[in-house]
Amino acid sequence: MKYTFFILIISILTISCTRNANTKNGQSNIELIKVDFSKEYTQKKFPNTNYSMRVQRLEDNKDFPVGYVDKLIVNDERIYLLDRSKSQSIFVYNRAGTLLQVINRIGNGPGEFTSPTDFDVDKKTDNLLVMDANLRKILIYSPKGNFIREFKYDSFAIRLLLDDEGNIILDNGNIPSPEGAYYLSRIDQNGKHLNSFFPADSSVLGITLNSREPLQRTENELFFLPVLSNRIYSLQDDEPSLVYQIDFGKYWPDNNFCEQMKKVHPLKIRQFMFENNYVCFLNYIQTKDVLHIDFYKDKNYSLYYNKQTKQSLLVAMEDESMSFPLATYGNEFVFIKYNEITGAPTVVFYTVNFDLL
Numbered sequence: 001m002k003y004t005f006f007i008l009i010i011s012i013l014t015i016s017c018t019r020n021a022n023t024k025n026g027q028s029n030i031e032l033i034k035v036d037f038s039k040e041y042t043q044k045k046f047p048n049t050n051y052s053m054r055v056q057r058l059e060d061n062k063d064f065p066v067g068y069v070d071k072l073i074v075n076d077e078r079i080y081l082l083d084r085s086k087s088q089s090i091f092v093y094n095r096a097g098t099l100l101q102v103i104n105r106i107g108n109g110p111g112e113f114t115s116p117t118d119f120d121v122d123k124k125t126d127n128l129l130v131m132d133a134n135l136r137k138i139l140i141y142s143p144k145g146n147f148i149r150e151f152k153y154d155s156f157a158i159r160l161l162l163d164d165e166g167n168i169i170l171d172n173g174n175i176p177s178p179e180g181a182y183y184l185s186r187i188d189q190n191g192k193h194l195n196s197f198f199p200a201d202s203s204v205l206g207i208t209l210n211s212r213e214p215l216q217r218t219e220n221e222l223f224f225l226p227v228l229s230n231r232i233y234s235l236q237d238d239e240p241s242l243v244y245q246i247d248f249g250k251y252w253p254d255n256n257f258c259e260q261m262k263k264v265h266p267l268k269i270r271q272f273m274f275e276n277n278y279v280c281f282l283n284y285i286q287t288k289d290v291l292h293i294d295f296y297k298d299k300n301y302s303l304y305y306n307k308q309t310k311q312s313l314l315v316a317m318e319d320e321s322m323s324f325p326l327a328t329y330g331n332e333f334v335f336i337k338y339n340e341i342t343g344a345p346t347v348v349f350y351t352v353n354f355d356l357l
Contacts, residue, residue: 034247054349059099072326101145111147151191174227197238212283294324304352
């Protein structure tokens with residue numbers, strides 16, 4: 001994937017070290033998912049490993065062409081794309097691919113952002129909430145793209161996600177918050193701090209090597225992948241509950257390696273990971289029935305894990321014009337495929353086929 005490493009080098013390098021975390025007492029139902037590289041599916045190349053695949057073309061915009069899609073949200077009515085780099089814009093389409101709005105208000109004034117760091121859609125109002133991490137403010141736009149208002153927040157954050165009450169969960173990117181050493185904090189839509197939760201691991205506090213989307217919502221449940229971790233947690237009632245642990249065996253960096261990396265420049269970590277043949281760039285996304293993780297070891301991989309049957313399908317992602325899944329819709333994973341000549345994005349809906357096994 002020709003677009004993958006450019007973005008990862010800048011902000012989301014991920015190495016993963018096994019370590020303990022605070023979880024609920026008496027916790028059970030932790031799923032250990034073993035990745036066996038000897039069982040890589042090679043008979044067909046992705047995306048021909050599917051039940052179904054749907055393609056949705058998107059209307060072009062000559063004034064603000066889409067570059068790299070950093071975030072994607074798909075709901076019943078609309079498709080939202082975030083391009084942080086080339087256009088520094090958020091694009092809103094209907095489900096037929098017609099462009100409805102482009103939110104591109106670069107600046108330091110009201111209704112403007114220096115760069116759109118992240119965004120989410122309020123399910124109650126369909127308003128768009130846009131984060132500007134540089135100015136530490138969140139801007140609210142109407143479903144038609146009109147600026148409504150903005151507000152400041154106090155602590156540093158790199159990602160946001162709305163909870164079921166419409167409050168905003170901020171991911172601080174492993175930078176300690178003023179309230180204490182927590183990964184996550186919650187504010188209301190006026191910027192008032194409500195609480196901080198998920199205590200950070202003090203042994204790696206301050207190391208800002210995060211996954212693509214550490215904080216996610218699936219079926220109205222929140223999930224979180226901490227920095228330098230191979231463990232995915234549920235955040236029911238704001239308490240971390242370990243649900244998945246990914247086992248890469250000898251290809252996983254041990255604690256001693258991670259201690260050494262704390263003194264190394266982030267751009268050097270990738271080199272050390274490659275030299276030691278470790279798995280890196282770990283990310284996750286899931287539907288109700290299937291967990292997907294992607295990572296790099298010699299090449300880009302995707303692993304699909306069926307939560308019901310416990311089957312795993314490991315495939316290489318060798319199409320450089322295809323992204324990893326950036327969103328889900330129902331039981332489908334949603335990718336971006338870039339035109340190999342123009343670079344224009346197309347939305348691809350994909351359902352994995354476990355009958356191949």
